[in-house]
Amino acid sequence: MNRKIGVYICHCGGNISDYVDVEKVRRAVEGEAGVFLSKTTMFACADSNQKEMVEDIKTNQLDGVVVASCSPKLHLLTFRAVVERAGLNKYNYVHANIREQSSWAHSDNKTGATEKAIHLVKSAIAKVRYAEALEPIKVKSLNAVAIIGAGVAGMRAAIELAEAGSEVFLIEREFFVGGRVAQWDDLCLTQETGKELITRLYNKVVEHPNVTLFTGAEVVENSGSVGNFSIRVKITPRYLKQECNKDELQKAIEVCPVKIPDAFNFNITNRKAIYHNYPGEYPQLPVIDIENCTRCGACEKVCKNIDFNQKTEYLNLKAGSILLATGFDPYEPKQGEFGYGEIDNVVTLPQFKRIVHYSNGQLTYKGKEIKNIAYIYCVGSRQVDGENKYCSRYCCSSCIHTAIKIKKKYKGIHNYHFNRGIRTYGKAEVWYDESSRLGDIYLQSFEDHPPIVEKAGGQTIVKINDILTSKKELEVVADLVVLVTGMVPRKDNSIGNLLKVPKGRDKFFNEIHMKLRPVETVIDGITIAGTSQGPKNIMESMNSALAAATKSFALVASGELSLEPTIATVDESKCAWCGKCEEACPYSAFEKIQSNGKLIAKVNSSVCKGCGMCLPVCPENALNLIGLSDKEMESMIDSLIHKV
Amino acid sequence: MKGVEAISKPKILVFSTEKISDPAIDMAGLLKLHYPPEVYTVPVPCSSAIKPKWILYALEQGFDGVFIAADGTDCPYGESCTEKTSQVMSKTQEMMKEKNIDPARLKMAAICSVCSEAFVKHVKSFTEYLAKAKS
Numbered sequence: 190m191n192r193k194i195g196v197y198i199c200h201c202g203g204n205i206s207d208y209v210d211v212e213k214v215r216r217a218v219e220g221e222a223g224v225f226l227s228k229t230t231m232f233a234c235a236d237s238n239q240k241e242m243v244e245d246i247k248t249n250q251l252d253g254v255v256v257a258s259c260s261p262k263l264h265l266l267t268f269r270a271v272v273e274r275a276g277l278n279k280y281n282y283v284h285a286n287i288r289e290q291s292s293w294a295h296s297d298n299k300t301g302a303t304e305k306a307i308h309l310v311k312s313a314i315a316k317v318r319y320a321e322a323l324e325p326i327k328v329k330s331l332n333a334v335a336i337i338g339a340g341v342a343g344m345r346a347a348i349e350l351a352e353a354g355s356e357v358f359l360i361e362r363e364f365f366v367g368g369r370v371a372q373w374d375d376l377c378l379t380q381e382t383g384k385e386l387i388t389r390l391y392n393k394v395v396e397h398p399n400v401t402l403f404t405g406a407e408v409v410e411n412s413g414s415v416g417n418f419s420i421r422v423k424i425t426p427r428y429l430k431q432e433c434n435k436d437e438l439q440k441a442i443e444v445c446p447v448k449i450p451d452a453f454n455f456n457i458t459n460r461k462a463i464y465h466n467y468p469g470e471y472p473q474l475p476v477i478d479i480e481n482c483t484r485c486g487a488c489e490k491v492c493k494n495i496d497f498n499q500k501t502e503y504l505n506l507k508a509g510s511i512l513l514a515t516g517f518d519p520y521e522p523k524q525g526e527f528g529y530g531e532i533d534n535v536v537t538l539p540q541f542k543r544i545v546h547y548s549n550g551q552l553t554y555k556g557k558e559i560k561n562i563a564y565i566y567c568v569g570s571r572q573v574d575g576e577n578k579y580c581s582r583y584c585c586s587s588c589i590h591t592a593i594k595i596k597k598k599y600k601g602i603h604n605y606h607f608n609r610g611i612r613t614y615g616k617a618e619v620w621y622d623e624s625s626r627l628g629d630i631y632l633q634s635f636e637d638h639p640p641i642v643e644k645a646g647g648q649t650i651v652k653i654n655d656i657l658t659s660k661k662e663l664e665v666v667a668d669l670v671v672l673v674t675g676m677v678p679r680k681d682n683s684i685g686n687l688l689k690v691p692k693g694r695d696k697f698f699n700e701i702h703m704k705l706r707p708v709e710t711v712i713d714g715i716t717i718a719g720t721s722q723g724p725k726n727i728m729e730s731m732n733s734a735l736a737a738a739t740k741s742f743a744l745v746a747s748g749e750l751s752l753e754p755t756i757a758t759v760d761e762s763k764c765a766w767c768g769k770c771e772e773a774c775p776y777s778a779f780e781k782i783q784s785n786g787k788l789i790a791k792v793n794s795s796v797c798k799g800c801g802m803c804l805p806v807c808p809e810n811a812l813n814l815i816g817l818s819d820k821e822m823e824s825m826i827d828s829l830i831h832k833v
Numbered sequence: 834m835k836g837v838e839a840i841s842k843p844k845i846l847v848f849s850t851e852k853i854s855d856p857a858i859d860m861a862g863l864l865k866l867h868y869p870p871e872v873y874t875v876p877v878p879c880s881s882a883i884k885p886k887w888i889l890y891a892l893e894q895g896f897d898g899v900f901i902a903a904d905g906t907d908c909p910y911g912e913s914c915t916e917k918t919s920q921v922m923s924k925t926q927e928m929m930k931e932k933n934i935d936p937a938r939l940k941m942a943a944i945c946s947v948c949s950e951a952f953v954k955h956v957k958s959f960t961e962y963l964a965k966a967k968s
Contacts, residue, residue, distance in 0.1 A: 260859045267836045289862035301870030711856035800910035801882020805921050829873045830895045
């Protein structure tokens with residue numbers, strides 16, 4: 190039993206101490222049996238405090254340590270490493286979560302939060318009293334990573350992992366790679382198009398022997414855990430043979446009578462049931478949209494490579510880690526929001542980019558030439574009343590970049606930017622400067638007085654009380670109104686639901702800690718990258734993809750993972766082999782042995798996973814988990830129930 | 834009278850699983866989904882590892898209720914978890930009846946890693962039930 194215990198209670202800046210009286214907690218626990226020293230600290234995780242803890246442990250020969258701070262998901266490993274640096278076995282450390290489970294959960298009740306924190310710290314002290322030196326259990330980890338999503342983030346992560354030596358399964362639900370970037374022409378800050386960027390990434394992906402790319406592929410089942418995930422992938426056929434005659438295929442596309450709105454162009458154009466999004470798209474084989482195909486047979490008459498006999502396939506894959514790079518959806522304005530869906534010349538920024546793509550010589554929309562363009566910013570972002578409180582980060586830069594491009598490309602363009610404060614942060618600031626020098630007009634309003642879009646006398650008019658000119662009411666007659674829409678999470682979150690990856694307040698996938706563990710999730714072995722985690726520009730998506738690839742690689746590369754040594758133990762004096770533990774164990778970790786003249790159960794420590802399923806079934810109560818014995822559990826319960 | 838009120842508030846012990854329901858309970862805090870501070874969590878690796886004697890011990894020591902935040906079908910240790918946790922539940926309730934303890938003072942619900950709102954809803958309604966039972 191540990192009798193020289195050090196207790197550290199963290200302010201977490203004010204995250205804890207704004208609601209929990211940490212000094213009161215310290216005073217309440219300093220007299221607990223075995224507590225040798227107790228301190229409060231502004232940031233327990235700070236380097237200075239870690240050094241102080243090491244010094245305390247060494248100087249005072251502490252044999253148990255408790256830190257009361259944030260969730261153990263964040264800093265359990267940090268403080269285990271601290272005690273190890275001080276020469277103490279890391280399993281003599283116990284973590285108390287007084288932030289997520291006290292100060293934040295009860296920020297409406299400071300007295301209650303403080304009392305709960307005292308109980309939680311006392312409970313941790315009770316547990317550490319019984320803590321023993323242990324060694325972690327080693328298990329195999331597959332050196333393979335399943336990446337969900339083959340946009341720029343997914344492909345970049347795939348290349349990095351493949352080059353590092355991991356096997357990569359790159360799984361894309363759509364039939365073509367590239368995600369949203371494939372829909373964009375000139376990219377901000379670099380002299381290349383989205384298509385060119387995708388081409389570079391795709392070529393590297395398909396050339397690398399370690400990467401297997403699946404398109405039209407969806408993960409439908411998941412089991413296992415870090416080191417050994419098993420996923421089942423549904424592969425929808427393209428209904429075309431791999432070796433196709435290009436001329437025949439082109440004819441097949443031409444003769445297809447189906448016309449449906451083209452989602453790739455945000456429904457401003459139509460496409461056929463047999464299609465590719467643009468010439469030369471990757472993979473270059475088109476696809477038949479079987480849901481909208483009428484099976485009229487026209488394509489089969491001109492192309493012998495059509496194959497309606499292809500069947501949906503299911504593949505079982507195994508990977509040590511899963512990296513999610515599933516991207517975003519553009520915000521779809523509500524009916525009537527700034528005239529969207531009601532006034533015919535109101536479009537979104539993604540639609541506008543596709544309009545520019547299809548305009549040659551003259552910028553036109555629905556047959557009319559466009560000269561005056563009104564851009565309304567922060568549509569679907571920074572909402573006062575809606576759920577999207579966040580800034581979508583890329584839209585200001587993307588819009589201004591597009592406005593400059595069209596001003597240089599077409600004659601007589603006038604750009605009017607109705608904004609709430611421009612956020613062309615970092616290197617994109619040069620575009621704001623250039624746009625201003627080119628004569629673009631910036632009009633600004635507060636969030637509670639947004640611009641008004643209305644139709645009057647056949648004209649579309651945008652009005653604003655411009656705060657840059659002392660709230661003077663100004664109006665612009667616009668040929669086109671562009672709603673600068675932000676990013677929202679994917680509407681289809683089936684993969685998130687399947688893998689049980691938590692979402693944050695913004696409904697994007699949630700990292701463990703935005704600064705300290707920005708690409709890991711609470712599900713061990715699952716990392717997140719790109720805009721699946723929240724709005725990002727391409728550079729930021731690449732950064733997060735590389736970070737997620739590195740974290741996934743760290744889990745799978747060595748082929749071995751260290752797991753908690755909290756395995757089951759048998760009290761030989763109580764055990765009289767009945768076989769119930771063997772029946773309950775899902776891993777066959779028990780064997781029957783002869784010991785001291787009787788049959789008893791023995792735990793195979795390399796097989797036991799420490800789940801504890803055997804514990805309640807033993808009629809003699811001969812089984813315990815290391816670190817969770819009866820005495821530890823009862824001691825914790827005592828600490829939680831007694832009055833403070 | 835506030836002190837009396839505080840003493841009379843039901844105390845609940847939650848057995849929560851480290852990989853599945855703990856993240857949900859943490860996220861409830863992150864999202865500031867408030868629930869009574871008299872709800873305390875003890876982490877276990879798997880909900881089917883909870884010994885009935887621990888539950889009885891908690892109730893006998895003064896907890897008004899015990900809530901098992903079960904792994905459900907998400908258990909990383911296997912599909913049998915749901916059935917085994919149910920067995921723990923029914924076995925414990927039988928033992929509670931033998932000791933004249935209201936079996937409804939033990940409650941179980943599957944709490945997945947994103948079930949923060951469900952967790953808060955469950956512990957609030959359980960608190961209300963226990964408060965009525967105490968009064």
